[in-house]
Amino acid sequence: MYQIVMNQRQFFNTHTTKNLVFRLEQLKKLEQIIKANEQALYDVIYKDFKKSAFETFTSELALVYHDLKEACQHLKTWGSAKRVGTNFLNFPAKSYIIPEPLGVCLVIGAWNYPYQLTLAPVVAAIAAGNTVIIKPSELSKGTSALMAKLINENFDANYLKVIEGGVSETTELLNQKFDKIFFTGSTQVGKIVYQAAAKNLTPVTLELGGKSPAFITEDCHLKMAVKRLIWAKFLNAGQTCIAPDYILVHQSIAKEFLTLAKAEILKEQFSLKNDNYVQIINDRNVTRLKQLLDPKKIFFGGKIEVENRYIEPTLLQNVTFEDAVMQEEIFGPILPVIAYDTLKNAIDKVNSLAKPLSCYVFTNNQSYKKEILNAISFGGGAINDAVMHITNTKLPFGGVGSSGMGAYHGETGFKCFTHYKSVLDKPTWLELPLKYYPHTAFKLKWIKQFMKF
Numbered sequence: 001m002y003q004i005v006m007n008q009r010q011f012f013n014t015h016t017t018k019n020l021v022f023r024l025e026q027l028k029k030l031e032q033i034i035k036a037n038e039q040a041l042y043d044v045i046y047k048d049f050k051k052s053a054f055e056t057f058t059s060e061l062a063l064v065y066h067d068l069k070e071a072c073q074h075l076k077t078w079g080s081a082k083r084v085g086t087n088f089l090n091f092p093a094k095s096y097i098i099p100e101p102l103g104v105c106l107v108i109g110a111w112n113y114p115y116q117l118t119l120a121p122v123v124a125a126i127a128a129g130n131t132v133i134i135k136p137s138e139l140s141k142g143t144s145a146l147m148a149k150l151i152n153e154n155f156d157a158n159y160l161k162v163i164e165g166g167v168s169e170t171t172e173l174l175n176q177k178f179d180k181i182f183f184t185g186s187t188q189v190g191k192i193v194y195q196a197a198a199k200n201l202t203p204v205t206l207e208l209g210g211k212s213p214a215f216i217t218e219d220c221h222l223k224m225a226v227k228r229l230i231w232a233k234f235l236n237a238g239q240t241c242i243a244p245d246y247i248l249v250h251q252s253i254a255k256e257f258l259t260l261a262k263a264e265i266l267k268e269q270f271s272l273k274n275d276n277y278v279q280i281i282n283d284r285n286v287t288r289l290k291q292l293l294d295p296k297k298i299f300f301g302g303k304i305e306v307e308n309r310y311i312e313p314t315l316l317q318n319v320t321f322e323d324a325v326m327q328e329e330i331f332g333p334i335l336p337v338i339a340y341d342t343l344k345n346a347i348d349k350v351n352s353l354a355k356p357l358s359c360y361v362f363t364n365n366q367s368y369k370k371e372i373l374n375a376i377s378f379g380g381g382a383i384n385d386a387v388m389h390i391t392n393t394k395l396p397f398g399g400v401g402s403s404g405m406g407a408y409h410g411e412t413g414f415k416c417f418t419h420y421k422s423v424l425d426k427p428t429w430l431e432l433p434l435k436y437y438p439h440t441a442f443k444l445k446w447i448k449q450f451m452k453f
């Protein structure tokens with residue numbers, strides 16, 4: 001590992017990656033490779049956990065293509081030095097900010113959206129002019145192997161290199177010195193990454209998880225809320241970091257919500273026969289999810305087929321914050337529904353927990369909306385929708401507190417792999433004597449005059 005990182009550092013030090021034309025060529029090359037291999041990308045992800053081509057395109061490749069397109073379109077603007085104003089004290093200097101790449105970066109991906117979560121940060125890192133070592137998740141082994149093949153066969157290892165593996169390989173990688181680490185995964189592993197990075201003062205972006213609430217107030221458009229929520233929750237069989245983890249619904253409409261949610265699930269036909277319903281990633285997660293199910297609280301669903309890694313979309317009723325299902329991020333197709341009495345009590349409860357990655361508010365009441373947005377700190381979210389905010393690359397995507405630090409997508413992604421170097425550029429034809437010894441009352445008066453203090 002040491003040698004691979006050293007080789008990338010040597011290549012970075014040639015300054016080749018700083019050239020905007022070079023970066024643009026690499027982005028275009030990556031796009032062509034993905035396009036040429038789309039079918040293979042669909043095939044392996046289907047083998048890994050039955051994710052359909054439709055879902056893989058809409059929830060993975062489309063986001064990568066979008067980031068690629070935006071980076072290619074705006075690279076010149078994002079990557080060029082910008083003039084800023086200069087204070088009077090420095091007259092007649094110029095001031096500018098030069099965006100410069102950070103250097104050798106490490107991108108560690110998660111398995112649930114293996115293409116998007118691994119390649120979108122890579123797009124941002126390339127656009128910003130870095131070299132990258134990429135470590136996809138070992139849990140989606142087909143997609144990891146294919147990404148390794150496509151990148152390692154088409155790019156120079158001194159520039160882009162995929163290293164496959166699990167905990168031991170990642171630990172070895174984290175022992176190396178990087179200029180940036182971009183990690184997507186659990187809060188628990190995020191802490192390990194942060195500690196390893198701290199040893200070298202390496203900046204990190206941590207895209208982590210948590211329990212994202214969805215509020216449903218008594219005045220909302222309930223049918224629409226249910227439709228959008230059920231889609232968002234059971235997309236990827238609930239294995240989505242920004243999936244609504246649990247529902248907080250006003251007690252006056254809790255029963256109606258459950259009835260409509262059940263009808264919506266039946267309409268969408270998330271059965272084993274439905275080829276569009278994704279599998280749970282592995283047996284360990286099936287067992288973990290099974291343990292979160294309290295049979296007494298199942299309103300609908302609950303069927304589990306371990307051999308098929310299938311868990312039926314499940315609605316839980318009368319859930320309390322003390323239940324097992326509320327003690328960890330669910331990351332599966334189980335939706336607990338908690339009825340609240342006052343909005344304030346519901347908000348206070350959410351605020352007593354770790355800061356969520358997302359928060360969703362289904363309401364037609366402007367004051368409820370304002371109250372929630374003002375009171376709860378969360379990474380990102382939506383009003384009267386769920387999950388869809390990730391598709392707008394103008395919105396920085398990232399968590400806060402336990403759900404992460406830093407953000408990416410679009411220009412925010414470019415910024416997260418860039419250092420903005422500030423330069424004051426002064427000619428030599430004029431030098432005011434004010435700052436030099438001897439310090440006199442006269443000079444101080446003039447300095448104050450210049451600084452307008």
Ligand code: NAD
Pocket residue numbers: 108109110111112113117135136137138139165166167170171184185186187188189190192206207208209210240241242329331357399404
């Ligand atoms: P994970 O933390 O188990 O694994 C993520 C990566 O870390 C993998 O590449 C894995 O190989 C590596 N890893 C695992 N254990 C490690 C260790 N002890 N030391 C060093 N590296 C280690 O997470 P996961 O199961 O792949 O993904 C699920 C979690 O990720 C959920 O919490 C989910 O919310 C979160 N997630 C967040 C986002 C986001 O954008 N914020 C996106 C997807 C998933």
